[in-house]
Amino acid sequence: MTRVRMATLATVAALALTTGTAQAAPTATSLSSAGPTATTEPAAGTEKSSKVFAITDRLAGQVASALADRTVRDRIASATTSGAADLLKLERETSLGPAARAANLSVLAAKGLPANGGSVLQVRLADPGMRAALARGEVPLVAAVPTDDAPTAVTAYDPLGGKVLLDPVRAPQRPVLVIDVDVAKSLTMGLQLMRDALAARGIVAARPAAAASAGGYWATKVNAIQLSDDQEPWIKGAAEIYSIVGGFGLDGKPTVNIVQMPYLDYDGTTYYPNQLLVHFSAYKYNLADVVMMEDDGDTNYQQLAQAIAAALLTIADGGAYIPLVSAILSAIPTSWWTDDPDYVDSWYTLSTTSSGRLHGAAAHGWMDVSPYWVSQL
Structure with a gap:
């Protein structure tokens, strides 16, 4: 990939x-x-x-x-x-x-x-x-x-x-x-397994009923996105990308949402997904971070979910927003960095007003984003 x-x-x-x-x-x-x-x-x-x-x-x-x-x-x-x-x-x-x-x-x-x-x-x-x-x-x-x-x-x-x-x-x-x-198939199963495992530990973002009473909520929409070009072996196929969106839930506990990005196949190519990436109805402080990952075929979803849960549950809400990127990255097994990194890039502190081109912290990609109002039906 x-x-x-x-x-x-x-x-x-x-x-x-x-x-x-x-x-x-x-x-x-x-x-x-x-x-x-x-x-x-x-x-x-x-x-x-x-x-x-x-x-x-x-x-x-x-x-x-x-x-x-x-x-x-x-x-x-x-x-x-x-x-x-x-x-x-x-x-x-x-x-x-x-x-x-x-x-x-x-x-x-x-x-x-x-x-x-x-x-x-x-x-x-x-x-x-x-x-x-x-x-x-x-x-x-x-x-x-x-x-x-x-x-x-x-x-x-x-x-x-x-x-x-x-x-x-x-x-x-x-x-x-x-x-x-077949990473497309295994990723779909694996991400659902991760959502279930994280939900069991109380750290999956949920959109509260309060959003309905407000008539809707703000989200961050990805209008365009590109990952940097590199030279991959000819034997590799298309990537399978997903993002871990993390922030503090309305209860003050760290919470994440896992977003699959199935269109993001190849680097050096610009995609125009119009995808909602961050739903701020689920996050206190109206702030969240994004850690982009790739499943290259050898990801163990159970281990990843357990590691993320263990890392986030140690973080307490101190009354001000603390970026969660470092905690999520530190939860990734060391072997994934030294042998076969699955990390792609990260974006810190997206807010309800984030707009324009945002470059990843690792300089491996950019996203053009804009605020988007999600109206309740």
């Missing part, structure tokens, strides 16, 4: 590459035509720690092995012609059944989602331009989306058992099938 990274908090260690000898790592061009015996591997211990990546990487190797069967290969090629395909639907028509079902259950558990959450795994072509080669019958490689946003190589698997490293910047000519989490 394309994301904007916070350089001052997130540091990425370079992956060390070995080829079994002292020679330089092959380029994407040479590897895309490499035979199945041309195997290159990362040095031991260089993979970033991610339960979800460990699962999808293992499944990528199993899918690659299944592609040795021409029937399976043709079925997957057909299913991915117009986009991503549900792996659990494919498993009913191929030999991938046990591996796909086991991997799906493991991913649900790793993300803190219920076991009956359905299928959250998909397979897609890394780039639409690879469809012609796949249609001609060229045997694809299979890779999982790496956890690290700045890998020095993408590990891919050959149907005959070889493992190759691909350049993360230049897409190979050989088609690559990508095993990925």
